[in-house]
Amino acid sequence: SQKIEQNSEALNIQEGKTATLTCNYTNYSPAYLQWYRQDPGRGPVFLLLIRENEKEKRKERLKVTFDTTLKQSLFHITASQPADSATYLCALAEDNQGGKLIFGQGTELSVKP
Amino acid sequence: GAGVSQSPSNKVTEKGKDVELRCDPISGHTALYWYRQSLGQGLEFLIYFQGNSAPDKSGLPSDRFSAERTGGSVSTLTIQRTQQEDSAVYLCATRGTSTDTQYFGPGTRLTVL
Numbered sequence: 001s002q003k004i005e006q007n008s009e010a011l012n013i014q015e016g017k018t019a020t021l022t023c024n025y026t027n028y029s030p031a032y033l034q035w036y037r038q039d040p041g042r043g044p045v046f047l048l049l050i051r052e053n054e055k056e057k058r059k060e061r062l063k064v065t066f067d068t069t070l071k072q073s074l075f076h077i078t079a080s081q082p083a084d085s086a087t088y089l090c091a092l093a094e095d096n097q098g099g100k101l102i103f104g105q106g107t108e109l110s111v112k113p
Numbered sequence: 114g115a116g117v118s119q120s121p122s123n124k125v126t127e128k129g130k131d132v133e134l135r136c137d138p139i140s141g142h143t144a145l146y147w148y149r150q151s152l153g154q155g156l157e158f159l160i161y162f163q164g165n166s167a168p169d170k171s172g173l174p175s176d177r178f179s180a181e182r183t184g185g186s187v188s189t190l191t192i193q194r195t196q197q198e199d200s201a202v203y204l205c206a207t208r209g210t211s212t213d214t215q216y217f218g219p220g221t222r223l224t225v226l
Contacts, residue, residue, distance in 0.1 A: 004155075032213065034213070034214075034215075036217075041219075042219055042220075043117070043204050043206075043217030043218050043219050043220050044156070044204075044217045045217070046214045046215065046216070049213055049214065089155065089156070091156075093213065096213075098144055098163065098208060098213065099161055099169060100146065100158040100161050100169065100171075100172065101146075101156075101158070101215060102158065103148075103155040103156040103157075104155050105153070105154055105155040106155055
């Protein structure tokens with residue numbers, strides 16, 4: 001069956017450390033993956049997109065990798081801050097036609113001062 | 114405002130009643146999506162509109178769910194004869210023509226008693 005799974009446990013880290021979140025998928029061949037941030041009571045906010053032919057993307061303190069052999073994307077936040085505390089969602093698209101996104105269940109990140 | 118707006122923000126209804134949820138997209142965005150998010154779960158795709166094309170209804174969970182998009186702008190998601198398992202946050206997202214990024218509204222929290 002097709003699955004997309006993220007770290008099932010909440011992630012607690014100390015301020016200043018690097019947070020690494022995992023997204024694994026099964027029986028999909030994504031055209032691209034996206035990462036979103038969601039705060040309580042709010043809609044998701046887009047962070048980064050990485051395509052199937054890309055290995056790594058960076059934006060400020062954020063980095064995402066995409067390994068199509070391992071069927072995995074890693075999302076890193078360096079020099080984490082308490083303001084980074086939120087739920088992070090990964091989502092994949094099966095094609096480049098702009099259709100639906102398939103989301104993981106999210107990982108809750110808590111950064112302690 | 115410039116973002117996606119949804120109304121109402123909260124809706125409490127009795128089992129068996131019909132509800133309508135509204136989404137106002139970002140101006141000029143031709144693609145519009147509905148997702149729902151149950152407590153502690155990832156986003157589940159419901160339906161996708163793209164311009165004048167026939168909508169992708171593949172995510173609608175039953176024939177009690179329907180959606181319209183009038184004039185390529187505002188969209189309404191209708192749930193008939195609501196059930197308790199319909200309780201969730203219903204999120205609308207829109208996308209412009211030259212991007213794969215989806216912009217989400219704040220959602221409507223539906224509670225079916």
